[in-house]
Structure formats: C-alpha cells, structure tokens
Amino acid sequence: MKAAYFRGNGAIELCDVAQPVPGPGELLIRVAANGVCGSDRKIFEGGFARIPGHEVAGTIVEATDGCVTPIGARVAVYIPRHCGACVYCQAGKGNLCPHKPGLLGWSTDGGYAEYMVIPDRNALPLEDGISFEEGVLLLDTVGTSSHGLRLAHCETAQSALVIGAGPVGMGAVAYLKAVGVAEVLVSELSPYRLGIAEGYGAIPIAADKEDVAGRIREAHPYGVDLVVEAVGSLPTIWQSFDLVKPGGAISLLGEYWGKVELDRAKSEWMINDITLIRSFYFTIPEFHENQRLILDGTLEVDRLASHSYPLTELRAAYDAFLSGDTIKVMVTP
Ligand SMILES: [Zn+2]
Ligand SMILES: [Zn+2]
Structure with a gap:
C-alpha cells in the first residue's frame, strides 16, 4: 500500500x-x-x-x-x-x-x-448521513473544541471571544453558534479565516491591525463571559485573563507545553472567580451527540x-x- x-x-x-x-x-x-x-x-x-x-x-x-x-x-x-x-x-x-x-x-x-x-x-x-469528511471534522476540529466548551458551560454565555481561528478555534465558533451564544467575537490574523468566521455570524477582529482589547472593552467594559484560547501561546493565555469578565470562564484549547508562570501584574488570575478549563480531546458520548447536532441541522x-x-x-x-x-x-x- x-x-x-x-x-x-x-x-x-x-x-x-x-x-x-x-x-x-x-x-x-x-x-x-x-x-x-x-x-x-x-x-x-x-x-x-x-x-x-x-x-x-x-x-x-x-x-x-x-x-x-x-x-x-x-x-x-x-x-x-x-x-x-x-x-x-x-x-x-x-x-x-x-x-x-x-x-x-x-x-x-x-x-x-x-x-x-x-x-x-x-x-x-458514523451514522447514515454523516460523510467521512464530517467524521474527520468531528474529531480534533469539533470534538476537541466542543468538549472544552461543554466543560466551560458555554451555553450559559451571552458573549464569547475566540482567540485564533484555526481548525480548533473555528470548530469552537461553529459550536458556540450551534448552542446559541449570541455574540461571538473572533481574533485572528488570517483575513481568509476571519471571512469564514463572519460566515458563521461571528464578529471578526484582525489581531494584527486592530486593538483587540479595545474592541472588546468598547462593547464589554468588564470583559466577555467566555474566552476560548485556541492558539497555544503564553501571550494569548494571558490575553484570555485580561479579557474575561469577573465570574467568567476560560477554555484553553491551544496546544501549549511550556511553563505558565503566575504574573503578579495580572491580578485577574487571583481575584475574579474565573473558571479555567484545560481539556483534552473528547468523550465518546460527545462524539455521538455531535453527530446528532449535525444531522438535525443545529451544527454546521x-x-x-x-x-x-x-x-x-x-x-x-x-x-x-x-x-x-x-x-x-x-x-x-
Ligand atoms: Zn489533530
Ligand atoms: Zn481505561
């Protein structure tokens, strides 16, 4: 072969x-x-x-x-x-x-x-009606992202920021829209990916051209309910703490194997009742649930x-x- x-x-x-x-x-x-x-x-x-x-x-x-x-x-x-x-x-x-x-x-x-x-x-x-390509998408792209988002109770969020719209980040955008999160903002470098995010009804922010924090604070002075970190870098992990609101949640989906040192300047880490979810892959029942969401037209x-x-x-x-x-x-x- x-x-x-x-x-x-x-x-x-x-x-x-x-x-x-x-x-x-x-x-x-x-x-x-x-x-x-x-x-x-x-x-x-x-x-x-x-x-x-x-x-x-x-x-x-x-x-x-x-x-x-x-x-x-x-x-x-x-x-x-x-x-x-x-x-x-x-x-x-x-x-x-x-x-x-x-x-x-x-x-x-x-x-x-x-x-x-x-x-x-x-x-x-795979159920009848689920293609092989959809089967692949139900793994790392949608499976990994929806698992972290379920653990973060994303369905309770009114506003979410997705940092990085590669496959996992865009999978998160699709899932957040499927569960009805009203406002999904996406910070990303690639205009191509921002265009796809916009197609999902998300609000694009060009991370290299715009002041991401400024854009978030305009509409959300206290920050967003949920931040989804899908880059896997220390600066974007800290950006998540900067932009989540007190009482909100952070879902860390990006692959990051480095050291995370507590930064004294970022007191949000200590004092804001933040739910931090670091998840890995997904469960088998979730895979079947996601197939059903595709088949009933909820998840695109x-x-x-x-x-x-x-x-x-x-x-x-x-x-x-x-x-x-x-x-x-x-x-x-
Ligand atoms: Zn993979
Ligand atoms: Zn076992």
Whole structure:
C-alpha cells in the first residue's frame, strides 16, 4: 500500500509498504480521509519514524475475533488508546483513561496511508448521513473544541471571544453558534479565516491591525463571559485573563507545553472567580451527540473542510495548511 513518511525539514516521502495486519481485537480500516493537524507541524519539521496522521475516517475491511465493529462499517478513529475497563473507559471517557499507552497515529502507524490498524474500541461508527469528511471534522476540529466548551458551560454565555481561528478555534465558533451564544467575537490574523468566521455570524477582529482589547472593552467594559484560547501561546493565555469578565470562564484549547508562570501584574488570575478549563480531546458520548447536532441541522460543519488533496500531494496539502489560509485540509489516499 502507499504510505507517507515525514523525513524532516518538510520532506515527505511516499513509499510502498506492506499492508498492516490486525492482531486480536483489532480492525483494518481503509482510510477515506485524514485531516492535516497543527500538532503535526513538529514532526513535519523534525521527522517521524512512523506513518503519521491521526484524524482518520474510513471503512472497516477486516475484523478479527472479539471485535464488535462489523466489516463494512463506516467509522471515525478515536485516538486515545485506552484500557476499556476502568471507570473512565466504562463512561466513554477514554480520553481520561489512566492506562492509555499513547495515541493512535503517534505511538502507532497513522492515517497518511491507504490502510491503518486500530483497536476495535477506537472505532466510532458514523451514522447514515454523516460523510467521512464530517467524521474527520468531528474529531480534533469539533470534538476537541466542543468538549472544552461543554466543560466551560458555554451555553450559559451571552458573549464569547475566540482567540485564533484555526481548525480548533473555528470548530469552537461553529459550536458556540450551534448552542446559541449570541455574540461571538473572533481574533485572528488570517483575513481568509476571519471571512469564514463572519460566515458563521461571528464578529471578526484582525489581531494584527486592530486593538483587540479595545474592541472588546468598547462593547464589554468588564470583559466577555467566555474566552476560548485556541492558539497555544503564553501571550494569548494571558490575553484570555485580561479579557474575561469577573465570574467568567476560560477554555484553553491551544496546544501549549511550556511553563505558565503566575504574573503578579495580572491580578485577574487571583481575584475574579474565573473558571479555567484545560481539556483534552473528547468523550465518546460527545462524539455521538455531535453527530446528532449535525444531522438535525443545529451544527454546521461543512465550511470547516476547506481544502482537499490526494495523498500523493501531501506536501502541497502542508503548503496550503502552512499558508494559514485554510481551515481543515483533508487528505485522501
Ligand atoms: Zn489533530
Ligand atoms: Zn481505561
């Protein structure tokens, strides 16, 4: 089968490799679509020993003994490997399983290939009427963002600021609009992304040209009810504290592995009853709930799948992604 490897410095090599063989309790999935993710950037630059790709949807073509998912099932791939037995897994919260031995597509070969092996319990069945692309969008783009927003009780907010409108931030915009948050402001550099946000009925703020804090304070002297940080940088984390109102909530969705030091100048951290949510991925019940929101017309995701490339043009897909003028880039084998 064809599979892509990241060789470092942006070099991508398409190789012919043996089709993987599922072991007991595992499925073989024929990949239909794999989303390009911002979290791939590190391995795109640094290189990676395995086949990358972790936002996958496709069709089951082989099922071993003990698998519940039938051959022919259309599924999306839940990436946290999880034990299936602990209290978290029993509640569908594989993202919180304390026994998770890594993530599919990171600690195993991923979806930039024609086929991929996954544990049976990581197959999330797609309902009729949900496309493979929507299945991919229901993972990192909408799944990750809606999980953090649910934990932050976003449905109680009248006003929200989304900082950064990449795939996760735009997923947040779509979800906030779906649950009826009246005023959604979006701070972002790319005019392309600001245009998509505007299409959702959000208020665009050009982060490089406008005074973001000034714009927020004009309409909300005390700040907004909810700030969604979807960049993953210290300046935007602190900006969240500056712009959330007392009693409000901050949902940290951006990937940030650095140190967060308490800044004495930012007394908001200490004295304002701020609910701070740092979330990871999403739960399996939420995936099914989000499918229903799409099917009943509440959650509109189609404009989030902005570009599509064949696997043979994976490098072009990354160039498009790195330009910043995309939302979710899909790759199809
Ligand atoms: Zn991702
Ligand atoms: Zn578990």
